[in-house]
Amino acid sequence: MPIVLDSVTYTYGQGTPFEKQALTGISLTINEGEFIGIIGHTGSGKSTLVQHLNGLLHPTEGQVTVNGINLADKTEEAKQSRHMVGMVFQYPEHQLFEETIAKDIAFGPTNLGLTQEEIEQRVKDAMDFVGLDYKTYADRSPFHLSGGQMRRVAIAGVVAMKPKYLVLDEPSAGLDPAGREEIFAEIMRLHKEQGVTVILVSHNMEDISKMATRLLVIDDGKVLLDGKPIDIFMKYRETLQKAGVDVPPVSQLTAYLNQRGLPVSEEAITVDDVVASIESLKKR
Amino acid sequence: MLGNITIGQYFPGDSLLHRMDPRTKILATLIYIVAIFFAQTVVSYLFVTAFTVWVIWMSKLPVRLLWNALKPLWIIIVFTLAIHVFTSTGTVLWQWSFIHITKEGLQMGVLMTARLVYLILFSSLLTYTTSPIRLTDGIERLLRPFQRLGVPSHELAMMMTIALRFIPTLLEETDRIMKAQESRGADFTTGSLVKRAKSMVPLLVPLFISAFRRADDLAVAMEARCYRGGEGRTRMKELCYTRLDTVSMSILILVVLIILVMRFYAV
Amino acid sequence: MELEEMQTREREPMIVVxxxxxxxxxxxxxxxxxxxxxxxxxxxxEFVAIIGTNGSGKSTLAKHFNVLLEPTEGTVSVLGMDTKDEEKLWGIRSHVGMVFQNPDNQIVAAIVEEDVAFGPENLGVPPAEIRKRVDKALDVVGMQAYRHHAPHLLSGGQKQRIAIAGVLAMNPDCIVLDEPTAMLDPMGRKDVLKTVHALHKEEHMTVVYITHFMDEAMTADRIVVMKNGHILQEGRPADIFKQVESLKELGLDVPVAAEVADKLRKDGYAIAEGIVTDKELGDALCLSY
Structure with missing residues (x-):
């Protein structure tokens, strides 16, 4: 059940003087079970691209299908397909609106038309999943939580819809390193334990290189590169620079050490990989 | 959709109109709009049209900008035209069942529509050629004599400045929250009126919270930049009347006089 | 001679808490x-970075530097002026400028140059002088070309540079930046950090820079580490980042080079202490290789 984009072009404000083409002929298949990282500088079109994945935007040309169903169709089937793709926007805590945490998380499942028991079960599961104790937090106001907790409630609100695909736009923006790690541990669990296909838009190359199985580099409304993250970071450093994106700090370090004549493995992803590679050099 | 609203947006330029003092422009716009209502005959309308076109030409603004200003209001414009055309009594030109068009109605309709169009065009000319801050400055200065009567002119101007600054930001925010809630299955477009009103709650609550948070942040930021009300404040761009303003105002008064004379003699 | 002058200036306190x-x-x-x-x-x-997790008190501390908050106990003085002295309030605020996290919520005016003028206008500076200051401030942050633009059409990094220009136009001696890059993309972050360093070097501005990005903190002269309302440590970046484990326990990141050096040392390799940058690690490894 892949998401398939078939020569998708999107133009903002078509027919007005403000007309601007944001995406140009993108063809792409997102398979179930993948963990896809999407990078690109601000204005590259990556936000426009991900909004096509759950039908928030419909292509001006071409089509997006989930499991063969065109998301732009007006059928009940198409609506259900759109709900298979969950979307967590940047600063998702800004969408909270209910008096209690439980009610807010229940908003999505309620819109799906589920039974009362099923809704309650999903709220419990979702809260459990993001590490908020149901008994303690269910009836509290979401607005008295810390920033990191609010964000987890907002993510729980999307997770409770049990999407098969989950798109996250900069889920760690504004969090400190500890908060960032918590969020990513949850996303990783969602991917591993529940088999959710994750599409992560991020500026943080380190997170992408550690988690993603596939990387898409978007530039000027097109897919510039598509492949394994470490391959792209190793081989296309200059192309990335031209597209206005960085390589992860670890890759920067290994590249620099190689430049200095130290043949450290450039396939290193974590600090431990680098250490191991340096130590093996020294032993020789 | 929300990004296309251009009313009240400044279009930088260096025309004579751009260089005029905002006070002159505000007063002139008000006077001219009132004066248009005194124009009644076809000849006087031709005169008004000629003057309007001349002023637009002087502003050196792209014509599409003014077209954009009219576009969102086309329903009102068409409605005005229709009401006059279809409801006036007089010499019947064309009739079908209960619908009839009269000569008087057609005349009135065209004149009233023209009046409305000129009104919109002139006020957009004002906002296109005057930066929002100069506009609020102008209003503040014009209201200053009323300060003694309790009109808080500085505070009003500050409120307008901040509103102008934050309207685009809040529109973007509205768009984002709508999309976020739509992703959670919210439906803003179908259902009964009551259902639709209810569906606005998930949009309005976050929007209000965000607006209050922004207001809080902004108040702190303004305080940090030594803001303490209007007293003792100076301005980078001082307002000063120049010969340009005197000349412009004289031309306008001449135009108004001509319109009045035409009305008096029913030319 | 010049060096001596700089050293005396550096020894003079700007802010004493x-x-x-x-x-x-x-x-x-x-x-x-x-x-x-x-x-x-x-x-x-000086260029001082303050680091710590959310809720460590770093923003609260910063707000004391230009009297947005007052101490409940003890004192904060800026250039010898006590922040509790109400008469000194506006004096202090004109000496210490502040830039906040959210680029959208600190720009007041709908045109860039009018916003930069906002501070000096509040101080009652004569119009001609404001014009000069605004032009210079926009030059320093490299935003002169955008002076007639509407702020909402700019990128986050550009907006933050406008906010910095707005502070500069008040002619302060010190600029306090409270997580100015937290909401920006990598390009915006680089531009803002470069601008702040230019202010420090070329305009001799005292800089207090709050952040939780370690690659930014390591460019400071001195780092202050905060936790739960206390100052845990302060020192040169090299001294702070050699304590890899205690920083990680605090929930903070460490520059990659510092972490690699630390792990190599723990595994029994002779690597010099105080390595922070990639270059320093390269030097150390080449020496022993």
Missing amino acids: SRMSHSYEDEMGNQVKALDQINLTINKG
Whole structure:
């Protein structure tokens, strides 16, 4: 059940003087079970691209299908397909609106038309999943939580819809390193334990290189590169620079050490990989 | 959709109109709009049209900008035209069942529509050629004599400045929250009126919270930049009347006089 | 001669915080001590980074530097002026400028240059002088070309540079930046950091830079580490980042080179202490290789 984009072009404000083409002929298949990282500088079109994945935007040309169903169709089937793709926007805590945490998380499942028991079960599961104790937090106001907790409630609100695909736009923006790690541990669990296909838009190359199985580099409304993250970071450093994106700090370090004549493995992803590679050099 | 609203947006330029003092422009716009209502005959309308076109030409603004200003209001414009055309009594030109068009109605309709169009065009000319801050400055200065009567002119101007600054930001925010809630299955477009009103709650609550948070942040930021009300404040761009303003105002008064004379003699 | 001059200037204190505590009442009515017995001196011409997790009190501390908050106990003085002295309030604020996290919520005016003029206008500076200051400030942050633009059409990094220009136009001696890059993309972050360094070097501005990005903190002269309202440590970046484990325990990141050096050392390799940058690690490895 892949998401398939078939020569998708999107133009903002078509027919007005403000007309601007944001995406140009993108063809792409997102398979179930993948963990896809999407990078690109601000204005590259990556936000426009991900909004096509759950039908928030419909292509001006071409089509997006989930499991063969065109998301732009007006059928009940198409609506259900759109709900298979969950979307967590940047600063998702800004969408909270209910008096209690439980009610807010229940908003999505309620819109799906589920039974009362099923809704309650999903709220419990979702809260459990993001590490908020149901008994303690269910009836509290979401607005008295810390920033990191609010964000987890907002993510729980999307997770409770049990999407098969989950798109996250900069889920760690504004969090400190500890908060960032918590969020990513949850996303990783969602991917591993529940088999959710994750599409992560991020500026943080380190997170992408550690988690993603596939990387898409978007530039000027097109897919510039598509492949394994470490391959792209190793081989296309200059192309990335031209597209206005960085390589992860670890890759920067290994590249620099190689430049200095130290043949450290450039396939290193974590600090431990680098250490191991340096130590093996020294032993020789 | 929300990004296309251009009313009240400044279009930088260096025309004579751009260089005029905002006070002159505000007063002139008000006077001219009132004066248009005194124009009644076809000849006087031709005169008004000629003057309007001349002023637009002087502003050196792209014509599409003014077209954009009219576009969102086309329903009102068409409605005005229709009401006059279809409801006036007089010499019947064309009739079908209960619908009839009269000569008087057609005349009135065209004149009233023209009046409305000129009104919109002139006020957009004002906002296109005057930066929002100069506009609020102008209003503040014009209201200053009323300060003694309790009109808080500085505070009003500050409120307008901040509103102008934050309207685009809040529109973007509205768009984002709508999309976020739509992703959670919210439906803003179908259902009964009551259902639709209810569906606005998930949009309005976050929007209000965000607006209050922004207001809080902004108040702190303004305080940090030594803001303490209007007293003792100076301005980078001082307002000063120049010969340009005197000349412009004289031309306008001449135009108004001509319109009045035409009305008096029913030319 | 010049060096000597700089050294004397650096020894003069800009901000002195002495046994300062700050408490407030939360929504439930409990007293919360956000800052507890803080002692800190920031010298003229210094570039100090303050790091710590969310809730460590770093923003609360920064807000004391230009009297957005007042101490509950102890004192904060700026250029010898006590922040509790109401008569000195506007004097202090014109000496210490502040840039906040959210680029959208600190720009007041709908045109860039009018916003930069906002501060000096509040100070009652004559119009011709404001014009000069605004032009210079926009030059320094490299935003002269955008002076007639509407702020909402700019990128986050550009907006932050406008906010910095707005502070510069007030001619302060010190600029306090409270997580100015937290909401920006990598390009915006680089531009803002470069601008702040230019201010420090070329305009001799004292800089207090709050951040949780370690690659930014490591470019400072001195780092202050905060936790739960206390100052845990302060020192040169090399001294702070050699304590890899304690920083990680605090929930903070460490520059990659520092972490690699630390692990190599633990595994018994002779690597010099105080490595922070990639270059330093490269030097150390080449030496022993």
